[in-house]
Amino acid sequence: MGNICSVSISFDEIFSRCVQCFLTKASYISQLQDNLLLLQSELQKLIDVRDDVMGRVNTDERSLQMKRTGQVEGWLSRVQAAENQVAELQKLKDEETQKLCLGGYCSNNCKSSYNFGKRVHKMLQELTTVKTEGDFKNVAEKMPEDPVDEMPIHPTIIGLQSTFDKVWTCLGDQQAGIIGLWGMGGVGKTTLLTQINNKFLDTPDDFDVVIWVVVSKDQKLEMIQETIGKRIGLWDDSWKTKRLEEKALDIFKVLSQKRFVLLLDDIWERVDLIEVGVPLPSTKISSKIVFTTRFNEVCGHMEAHKQFKVECLAHEEAWKLFRMKVGRETLDNDPDILQEDDDRSKMHDVIRDMVLWIACEIEKEKGKFLVQTSVGLIEAPETEKWEGVKRMSLMENQIENLSEIPSCPHLSTLFLNENSLRMINNDFFWFMPSLKVLNLSSNGLIEFPLGISRLVSLQYLDLSWTGIKELPEELKALTNLRCLNLDHMYFLHRVPRRLISSFAKLHVFRLSHCNRNLGPNEDSVLSGGGEYLVEELLGLKYLKALSIQLNGSCAQGKFLKSQKLQSCTQFLHLEGLEESLPVLSLTGMKHINELVISCSGLEELKIDYCLGEIQKRGESHCFHSLGKVIINDCIKLRDATWLVFAPNLKYIAISHCFVMGQVISVEKCGLVEDEIQSLNPFAKLEYFRLQNLRCLKSIFWKQLPFPSLKKITAIGCPSLEKLPFDFNRVTECKIDMQIDKRLLEQLKGEDPAT
Template sequence: MGGVCSITVFSCDAFLSRFLDCTVRKAKYLSELEDNLVALQIELQKLIETRNDMMRRVLIAEQQQMKRMDQVQGWLSRVQDVEIEVGELLQLKYQEVDKYSCIGGYCSKNCKSRYEYGEKVIKMLKVAATLKVEGDFNEVAERLPEDPVDERPIEQAIVGLESTFDKVWRCLGEESVGIIGLYGMGGVGKTTLLTQINNKFLNTENDFDVVIWVVASKDLRIERIQEKIGKRIGLSEDYLRSESFEEKASKIFKIMSKKKFVLLLDDIWERVDLNKVGVPTPNPKMASKIVFTTRIFDVCGFMDAHRNFKVTCLTYEDSWKLFQSKVGKETLDSHPDILELAETVVNECAGLPLALITIGRAMANKKTPEEWSYAIQVLRRSASEFARMGKEVYPLLKFSYDSLSNDTLRSCLLYCALFPEDYNIFKRDLIDYWIGEGFLDEYDNWAAQNKGYYIIGVLLDACLLEKKDDDYVKMHDVIRDMALWIACDIEKEKENFLVHAGEGLTEAKTIIEWEGIKRLSLMENKISHLSNAPRCPQLQTLFLNRNKLGSIRNDFFEFMPSLRVLNLSHNCYLWSLPTGISALVSLQCLDVSGTDIKLLPIELKALKNLKCLNLEYTLFLNRIPQNLISNFPRLHVLRMFSCGYLSQTAEFLVEELRYLENLNVLSITLKSFCALRRFLDSEKLQCCTQSLSLEDFDNSEALNVLSLAEMKHLGALNIYSCAHLEELAINNAEQAKVIRQNHGFHHLRMIHIESCFKFRDLTWLIFAPKLEIIHISSCQEVEEIISVAKLSAVEGLVSRNLKPFAKLQYLTLEYLRNLRIICQKILFFQDLKEARISNCPKLKKLAFISESVRDCKIFVNGEERGREIAAAGGQSH
């Protein structure tokens, strides 16, 4: 039987030991309960402190657009649960510890409940201690994946920029366009346009991985640009702080090379070396894009932009829309007269959005006509005094002025403010005045002229001047106001302008004290006489042109010892200069063009410092004292084109010109073959001649074109009333070849031929590739402009690549009774803007290809016939 069942033998000692351990442990739960509760409270407090420290780190990270880690959030949740459970345990403390206790606590009526309570306390004590240890996190948050586009605030939809926006947006879809430049003057809306482009990516389907916005600003720091790009593509601040510039560039390049990105750079003032920053150059393979804004057109070239767009001022219609939105309908409707006054204010802003917005806001609550009238007066008199203009508009525009690289550029810009609002400034005259002012003193001969044109180019590129055409520039009204603010207020001690140009003044005496003024402009008024002799010892510039001056008192210039530039031009009632002009011993530029003066006073000899003398279109000038012109040893510029209607330019004058060693710019009228021959004998005079007028030749000779072609800088040629001049002849193909090889007539832009009765054709014009204006009138024997027969004679040598009239913009043919055709060959006039044909009864064909003159205005005998001619393939009857 013993093999069938076995008996388990329990160890009495082991059982007893386990029983005693359990009993002791339970007894310990009971006996140390109060100590354990104290320890739990302490441990909980430590855990809460750890939790609070952790939360501060989390909140700081979240303020930096980071996301707390899941394990951190789990830990915080567990701490919260423990805090709740411990709170509940502590609420039961008095119930379990103080009630129903007997000696040592072992006789409690609810011993089991006390034991379970003590067990929970020990358990929570361990949990709290463990959680505290687990709360030691190195990182509490991580960066969120960046949104492809960050929406940027924009006040409203762009007004008047829609067309430019559409063009730029289309370029962003072109594979061949990687870099796009947006340029324009300050306050014109470039940043608004770029912001609209940024936000367009938010609601337009595209495959770009990231759109990055960086404001470069005037105080460009390439490290700052790198930092902004680095943050946008996910590099941590610690990394950006700790690594070298080159290491960060390498990291940025690696990341961005794998992305299709759009980089929007706002307000750059100089080239940003993006390769140095780490930005890959866009190419068709990666199809990324870079769009930047700048006030300086040259920057577009420096940035290797594939496409450039000028952001221009608004049209009047768009200006009115923008202004209305700022003023508000309630104000505009508050009085019947306000609407018309508001339109005047809009005109004063000249389409500049920044000015329209600023002034519109300022006028939003002005509901009486008197307030609006006063506002117009302030804007016209001194716009800087208008609310917010001197604080919000001009300082922003002044950044462009301050960014000019030297004081000469800044002085040349301010000088343009001497002209009236919206005035077309002749570049050539402007440079003459700059030479007289001494702005170009460090340059000699042609260098001074070239430097002047270079400066104009810089100011155009900086969007501080606007191009009217090849010869004229203008200054935006708000830029002009800013310039006057600088010259009259900000830099008054240095510049000190007084400008009352185009204000309708009838008397100069209405002007306040001239003393202390450095530059004074009274041009384009109605001043008829100068009765006082003002004391202005510091005056350097005086503009009195385009008035109604009939006489100037002899002592008027007596107290102007520092005057350097005197402009009296286009005073058609001015017949003489006062002998007292000899007091202007510092004068360097004298402009009397377009006046009716009859003679130059011998007292001009005192003007030893004269550098520029302009006598153009002085049609009644019939006497120049002998040796007067040669008495100006420093003369750089002499302009005598269409000078002297009643007498010829004497041969002795040509001789005098030979002795002017510093002469490098000349325009002149010659009235005899003898004078012309003497003139052509001088290589120096030929070289410096820019405009030549041949008038009233009374003998019969043929003029060899080759002699005129040697004037390499000739830009304008008049041949007037040379009734016996037989022709301008190209004698043989070899002469034609010489003209071609030496770039003869390469600079000729304007030709005016009138009353030359023996001319039959003007075939030599094929050698003038840059002709823009042709005016031929009253040449009775002209049968064709370009003779095919003469053209054939030289075609094999020189004319295969000639494109006659390729740059022609204006063509006038009138009173040519025998003209049959312009040319037997069909010509392309791709730049032609206007053609006027009148009193040419035999002309049946214009030789135009209709497609080449699609946008040209063509007038035949005063009637516009452009569409008919285009439709008829060039036929005219």
């Protein structure tokens, strides 16, 4: 008896616990209808939080060149999973609620209702948990610096291979720390240096960092220090204020701990590397310095251990290069060749020097031209130098303030772009009555310089890539304005209503990548999803070129109904589209070059009636001018089949479309099977980027030639099993491929004929 223990538990306590357990389980049934209503409400709250997070993510990724954190990526996946689970529960809603009886407090099938009610209850808890976890302090992080920045270069280099091989071999010689490449202008020194830079991509472990610096004529040491400082992570507001010697010491401390390659392009005279802060290579320091120059003497002044002369091409090589650059189509005088219409072109430094010399010499005596571009200016020229000048360019310098008030009554053109401008005296423009062209783009301006409103002769105003927050009403005085560029003004939140419509002579208007997080009552054309802006644009009689971003259904509806606006649109960014959009509604944009679609609710871009309309017009394509398409964060979009109607696409990027199963849908193409062969999709595509498309299984259902492809990226596509081209041909053409390791191994093992 001694081994028996006694446990005393009161009957009331047992009864209470039993009742509590019963009530908890019974509540799954009795509260089912209320929980179903609450489920939809909580899901909407979660979606609202998700949209806010995506807004922050998009801003950081586009404007700050950052990437979303792994936590955010995982959280977005959980949100999508929760949304799918709620959708499944909603499908069973009617069936399960019909089983309830006694006012919803009991069920004809208690087990089924209990299990369903328990799932709904747990789903509510999951939604609350996921919503709480969406309160991120930071949604994106800075992307790590690559050891080598790839430089653009033509895939085929003529006449430089032997010189390149010699230089590359020399880089492996421990005794050759400083290498000089010299030769006359235009023989390919910069191309050779670029080839060397990109070759380090194949050997990333040989050096910690490769630094590229364009020196050029009249370059200041401060500019060289700035480029190096930015590359090795020293550049910030406090570092900019340091003296030359202090910056040199900082650079020396960092580079002394690294194996570095310093590539100096276009040196005209000796650069004091010690004064810059660069440790000199030696047998103990395995770093390298390679520079290009036009003069053999500079190689001696730089104490180069090895020198290589870059010769002009032989006759046969020169003719081969000419034919390659001009192209067979041009030589054969093909009447169907497309015209290039790029915003910018880079002039070769030899031609640029000649043009500036001719222009400045012609106007020298009259003093009408003043060009000081990329010469490291920290302050603007003295006001005396402005007098009598007709055209002035101070672009690509480090000017921070314009505090003086120059007198230049004849000045018609002023380029101040790509400086560090933060402040412009409001009276700076007071004595510039003839100014017609003003470029302030790519500066640090936050406040709009009110003095611009006095420039009544102004016809061209570029404020793109600045931090200006609002435009003033006084700008209405610029009645002669013909071109206004407000692209990439990420902090712009107010453009007064009736301001844009007051520019009656406007030919070109660009307003994309600006702040859209505004309330409906803001006195700005940016509010209302762009509806007010569209209304004002409709009244501009002479508008010929338009870049615009729309994120409201009303704005998009008015825009798509206007043949006038569509016909002059060159860039369009659509946000906030719901469910579906007929591709036919976009075919009026005959001159569109770039299209961006970021619509979380968009499920389909319909092509059903597109082909019939094309046949009526006697055409084979809809979007002849479209060269670039970006589709991101369309989390419900299942395909992008409409791309087959854009024959001249050069760039496609599709990312974070979580349910997309096919880029080109074989089922949808079945609608137009007889015509699909003549469309020849992706014939001119150069860059193809697919990222974070977890359901993507197919790009195209059969192989395509891709004759122009230069680079393809397929990352975060776990379901993708093959690419629509011959893998062996891709490797032979040296096409740059960045794809998941699993897919790469699978492609290598495939028979090319399959």
